[in-house]
Amino acid sequence: MSDLLKNIDARTKLAGTNKLEILMFSLGKDMRTGREETFGINVFKVREVMRIPEITRAPEMPNAVEGMVSLRGALVPVIDLAKYAGMSMDCKPEIMIVTEYNGHTQGFLVKSVDNILRLDWSAMRVPPAMLMAEMGGMVTAITELKDKRLVMLLDVEKVLADTGHFDSDELIFKSVQPLGKANRTVFFADDSSVARNQIAKTLDAMQVKHLSAINGRQAWIELAKMADYADSAKIPLKELVQVILTDVEMPEMDGYMLTRKIKDDKRFKGIPVIMHSSLSSSSNQQLGKSVGVDEYVPKFEPQKLSQTLARLLA
Numbered sequence: 001m002s003d004l005l006k007n008i009d010a011r012t013k014l015a016g017t018n019k020l021e022i023l024m025f026s027l028g029k030d031m032r033t034g035r036e037e038t039f040g041i042n043v044f045k046v047r048e049v050m051r052i053p054e055i056t057r058a059p060e061m062p063n064a065v066e067g068m069v070s071l072r073g074a075l076v077p078v079i080d081l082a083k084y085a086g087m088s089m090d091c092k093p094e095i096m097i098v099t100e101y102n103g104h105t106q107g108f109l110v111k112s113v114d115n116i117l118r119l120d121w122s123a124m125r126v127p128p129a130m131l132m133a134e135m136g137g138m139v140t141a142i143t144e145l146k147d148k149r150l151v152m153l154l155d156v157e158k159v160l161a162d163t164g165h166f167d168s169d170e171l172i173f174k175s176v177q178p179l180g181k182a183n184r185t186v187f188f189a190d191d192s193s194v195a196r197n198q199i200a201k202t203l204d205a206m207q208v209k210h211l212s213a214i215n216g217r218q219a220w221i222e223l224a225k226m227a228d229y230a231d232s233a234k235i236p237l238k239e240l241v242q243v244i245l246t247d248v249e250m251p252e253m254d255g256y257m258l259t260r261k262i263k264d265d266k267r268f269k270g271i272p273v274i275m276h277s278s279l280s281s282s283s284n285q286q287l288g289k290s291v292g293v294d295e296y297v298p299k300f301e302p303q304k305l306s307q308t309l310a311r312l313l314a
Helices: 008-014 129-134 156-162 193-206 216-233 255-264 282-290 302-313
Strands: 019-029 036-042 046-051 065-071 074-080 095-101 104-110 112-120 139-144 150-154 185-189 209-213 243-246 273-277 295-298
Touching (some): 019 095, 019 104, 019 150, 065 104, 095 112, 095 156, 104 156, 185 193, 185 216, 209 216, 243 302, 255 273, 255 282, 273 302, 295 302
Parallel strands (some): 036 150, 185 209, 185 243, 243 273
Antiparallel strands (some): 019 036, 019 112, 046 095, 065 074, 095 104, 139 150
């Protein structure tokens, strides 16, 4: 299985090309539907794939959290994805995908892993509401293979938020300081409803106006409309929006491509772009800089986000 993850550094060349690579996996056959669905996770989030080690059970954990495993001296929480989705499987999971998200490590239990699929983000679509409901909200994008199989991209943020990995205490946002300046607007793009909610709460606490989009393509359409309006009104675009905040992983157009389009358009000169991502490694931050990102802020840290925004908006 380690062969699946060879030469991962070479994949950094995908930045700015609107392409991604996903590791495909299965949870087994769902006894309710008789189908075996195919899921995927961004290779950049995967640290390793292994047989399931001994799991230490712990009391008072969410139902889908099986317990903890020790990996090289570190305790790692383990989540059974089938249990999380409420699926009734015909088999037990056999494989653990070890992932890194926002500097935290966790294991996802699955039945099996397939190969790595390289595709264009434009081939990833926002899933229909019916599928979202059926999968318990764990799917953030979907694509169709040549053999007509559907591959559903795992919404890691939603899974981790629902299993207690993020602090949702409202006190976090109460500690965010108001900006104290009028007529400031931030535009942000993120495909995760969990992340959009946290960003909006942070900006509301700062008393800053905000606009949003659910992916890079929609963001670019809306930003281009704003730029066209500014041209027709003969006003600087910077009077309408002062900061743009973007996720990296988004269906139809990723954050790297969105940033490149913004930086290539002279109308956006002087408007900083913040990359707001769970891909927190230094290599991914370098990827952002290569397409013109001005700042990098890890996800689910409202204080850091508000401090960065306050500095840029002031």
